[in-house]
Amino acid sequence: xxxxxxxxxxxxxxxxxxxxxxxxxxxxxxxxxxxxxxxxxxxxxxxxxxxxxxxxxxxxxxxxxxxxxxxxxxxxxxxxxxxxxxxxxxxxxxxxxxxxxxxxxxxxxxxxxxxxxxxxxxxxxxxxxxxxxxxxxxxxxxxxxxxxxxxxxxxxxxxxxxxxxxxxxxxxxxxxxxxxxxxxxxxxxxxxxxxxxxxxxxxxxxxxxxxxxxxxxxxxxxxxxxxxxxxxxxxxxxxxxxxxxxxxxxxxxxxxxxxxxxxxxxxxxxxxxxxxxxxxxxxxxxxxxxxxxxxxxxxxxxxxxxxxxxxxx
Numbered sequence: 557x558x559x560x561x562x563x564x565x566x567x568x569x570x571x572x573x574x575x576x577x578x579x580x581x582x583x584x585x586x587x588x589x590x591x592x593x594x595x596x597x598x599x600x601x602x603x604x605x606x607x608x609x610x611x612x613x614x615x616x617x618x619x620x621x622x623x624x625x626x627x628x629x630x631x632x633x634x635x636x637x638x639x640x641x642x643x644x645x646x647x648x649x650x651x652x653x654x655x656x657x658x659x660x661x662x663x664x665x666x667x668x669x670x671x672x673x674x675x676x677x678x679x680x681x682x683x684x685x686x687x688x689x690x691x692x693x694x695x696x697x698x699x700x701x702x703x704x705x706x707x708x709x710x711x712x713x714x715x716x717x718x719x720x721x722x723x724x725x726x727x728x729x730x731x732x733x734x735x736x737x738x739x740x741x742x743x744x745x746x747x748x749x750x751x752x753x754x755x756x757x758x759x760x761x762x763x764x765x766x767x768x769x770x771x772x773x774x775x776x777x778x779x780x781x782x783x784x785x786x787x788x789x790x791x792x793x794x795x796x797x798x799x800x801x802x803x804x805x806x807x808x809x810x811x812x813x814x815x816x817x818x819x820x821x822x823x824x825x826x827x828x829x830x831x832x833x834x835x836x837x838x839x840x841x842x843x844x845x846x847x848x849x850x851x852x853x854x855x856x857x858x859x860x861x862x863x864x865x866x867x868x869x
Contacts, residue, residue: 593820605828605832615758647659647661649845664677805826
């Protein structure tokens with residue numbers, strides 16, 4: 557690819573998320589009086605809300621690292637849970653600004669730590685991303701089945717799409733000898749199911765804590781409705797299409813739950829929950845960053861360092 561084309565591509569990738577984020581808020585904010593938004597933030601019970609949302613972020617971090625450790629042990633070799641805490645935390649800091657860069661940093665760390673090819677570790681990271689989306693789709697389907705029987709046809713269609721999606725992924729990647737397809741080639745159906753089930757506590761804990769935290773903002777969403785549509789909101793939040801994952805999440809909260817609470821409260825709650833979740837993970841990342849830095853940015857070899865010192869003299 558010519559350098560000029562590559563430059564344009566990078567520019568577009570940087571600009572599109574900014575434009576999309578601004579466009580979403582340009583639609584939302586004119587419909588919500590600033591005074592109502594400020595009042596919703598001021599009237600919230602901050603203590604209970606912060607306790608619940610910080611606990612949610614910490615549990616997510618700890619369990620997410622457990623899922624990562626399990627996958628790395630399966631496909632690459634023995635590794636300790638505590639070894640992966642620093643890089644999992646540091647990747648949140650990088651991912652706050654660029655989701656894909658955060659995933660790349662994690663793959664680079666694991667590659668150096670395990671002395672394995674970067675693309676092979678990238679395959680495992682991609683495997684984890686796809687299983688994350690899969691389990692969210694399955695939770696949404698379960699919610700529709702249990703609480704929205706009127707949309708059973710849509711449920712079957714969604715289930716069919718998920719099945720077709722995974723068949724296509726395996727058909728494209730598993731038979732190939734590419735390094736980026738290695739994990740998909742080695743993964744058995746049992747391991748697909750196991751990793752999806754292993755992620756279940758992450759969603760269930762977040763569901764319960766969001767349900768309780770919403771009460772701090774005077775928002776009372778029926779549990780079944782939250783069970784059904786929170787996975788969809790999480791999927792939107794996980795997509796690397798907006799700046800810091802803002803905009804789409806707030807629009808989704810208003811779209812799905814406007815019948816249960818005024819838009820200013822929903823916007824205030826979704827913004828506050830997003831900021832606390834992101835800030836808590838980023839703080840964990842900053843605390844662990846010194847431990848991960850040496851593996852993310854290796855120091856120069858002694859011989860090279862000595863040569864540089866002599867040349868400087």
